Amino acid sequence: MTSKTTSSALLLALVLILEIASPLQAKERPPNVILIMADDLGYHDLSCYGHPKIKTPVIDGLARDGVKLTSFYAGSTICTPSRMALLTGAYPSRLGWTKGVVGYMMPKRHGLSPDALTIAEVFKSQGYVTGLFGKWHLGDEAPFLPHRQGFDQVFYINKSNNQTKELWRGDQLIAKPFVNRNLTERFTKEAIRFIAENKNRSFLLYLPYSAPHFPVEAHPDWKGKSEFGVYGDVVEEMDARIGEILQTLEREELTRNTVVVFLSDNGPEPMTKASKATPYRGKKWSALEGGTRVPCIIRWPGVIPKGRESNAMVAAIDLLPTLSHACGIDLDSISTGSPVIDGLNVWATLTGKGEGPHPRDVLLYWHGADGFQAIRSADWKLFPKRKGASLKGGQGPALFHLAHDLAESTDLSKQHPGRVAAMKTMAEKLLAEIEKNKLALGKFVPALQ
16 A cells, blocks of 8 residues: 555544544534523423423424433523523532522622633634523623623623513613513514624524513413413414524524524423423422423534434533534633533433443532532432422431432332432532532622722
8 A cells, every 4th residue: 555545544534533523524614503591491381392282383393303302401490590500511509609599589799700601701712703682690780791701792681570670782771661571572683683693603692581481471473372371372482483593594594504402491480380390390499300300402403313302311511511512612721710510511412423321420409599409310319308309207318210200209218228328428529529619609899989
């Protein structure tokens, strides 16, 4: 074999290796990423997740064209810490969070630390243009606002739609009060404009809708249209608005080079009685499955195979490292100075092309008002204190086998004392490491006049 032939063979081998290792392959530029987050949408609230009356054909189509995750966990059981986890890849307690949300139970003038590295800052450092249109809820003082946390263009409410009446573009107050029933439409229009303006650049678009968080008010064009009352109206409008986003991608010829992620921030709000987490027990604030296991669908045409469904344990904290990998970003090279990233790269699981075991085997659960409450290891879930599982009968632990007990109704702790002890020890070690390597919650101190 000649040296030229040998060189050609080596080059071909290298190309093949790179194609397997990198999802980018031969695309002209890194893919766009669109993160769409619903607010308080329960596991059961989409037709593709089993709801018999709410019709969500657009989101159902995403599931048919991508991967539907059935064991996906939001970053927490309430708004603020869930968003902290999604945007940083870290457990919220690693960012100084202990309980509550901005504007309720959290100390005033606190928010996401400016020292935390956000997904917007990561992607922006790699040449992406970044935009946020929707609900922020990570601090309403100047240092914590989204355009100071990596987002180039922002149009947002700074807390939940029941906590504020102010709509902002950067530091400019756009409306006070805003019209709640029109927010989904307004956020969508801003997102469409952003896509059209940046169609020739790689972009990261974060679209955290305020819907279907209470107060649940239907847009006039959707009022009375659903078979499931006003809650169904609001969810079905959100589905249609997402359709407008997807149509924009198609019109701008961006569909095949855009990763679309849809998820919810936590389980159903107890006050919104229509929302469900069936077949799981528990709602928002609770560390039971219903409080944190939520819908998640990811689509990238031609890269993620169509119609996949995975029951592998995946968490919102995994999206930052996974999407970074998908977009060819070396996260380790730009994470200096931030807290440890708890998320794992689960790209091989999403594409179904992994040869080794799924990387996530353990997950910590957080109650909205009481911090850590449970740990999952494989199919086993332990509440060190059974009170967190809403079970009566003493102060001992509660152990569930999720593969056979989705409702967490049968406590097996007495039958498996060794497993209880091992999982307690595992949780204690993880919590101690988090405590040792964490940031303080961001605190705004006004300058002296």
